[in-house]
Amino acid sequence: DQLIALNEAQRREEYLQLIRSDPPLMELIQRCLKNNPSQRPNAEGILSQFQQAVSMLPPPPAENKLESAVLNKALRREKQGLSEQLEELQRAQERMELAHSIETEQ
Numbered sequence: 001d002q003l004i005a006l007n008e009a010q011r012r013e014e015y016l017q018l019i020r021s022d023p024p025l026m027e028l029i030q031r032c033l034k035n036n037p038s039q040r041p042n043a044e045g046i047l048s049q050f051q052q053a054v055s056m057l058p059p060p061p062a063e064n065k066l067e068s069a070v071l072n073k074a075l076r077r078e079k080q081g082l083s084e085q086l087e088e089l090q091r092a093q094e095r096m097e098l099a100h101s102i103e104t105e106q
Contacts, residue, residue: 009035024053043090050086054079 012033028049034040041049057075 024056025049028053043086043093047083047086047090050082051079054082 012035016030016033028041028046031039031041032046
């Protein structure tokens with residue numbers, strides 16, 4: 001095997017080619033992998049797109065009402081966990097932006 005060095009832009013292009021073109025979040029994935037950081041979505045934009053995608057998911061199939069209730073509760077918990085993780089991501093991004101602005105002022 002031969003090792004070939006790829007720059008970051010080439011590596012991202014290769015990853016994008018491996019992803020099917022029709023996943024619900026493909027547009028978001030492509031925007032997150034933009035080479036220019038200013039063209040990437042911020043944490044708030046990511047959270048918004050995730051919430052929109054999750055809200056469009058069909059309810060899980062269930063054999064009976066109890067199973068349906070359990071699946072719906074699990075889905076709600078998963079959505080809540082995702083929202084909390086993305087909110088933490090947004091706070092981290094804000095801290096990074098603040099640190100960057102302090103560094104550039106010095």
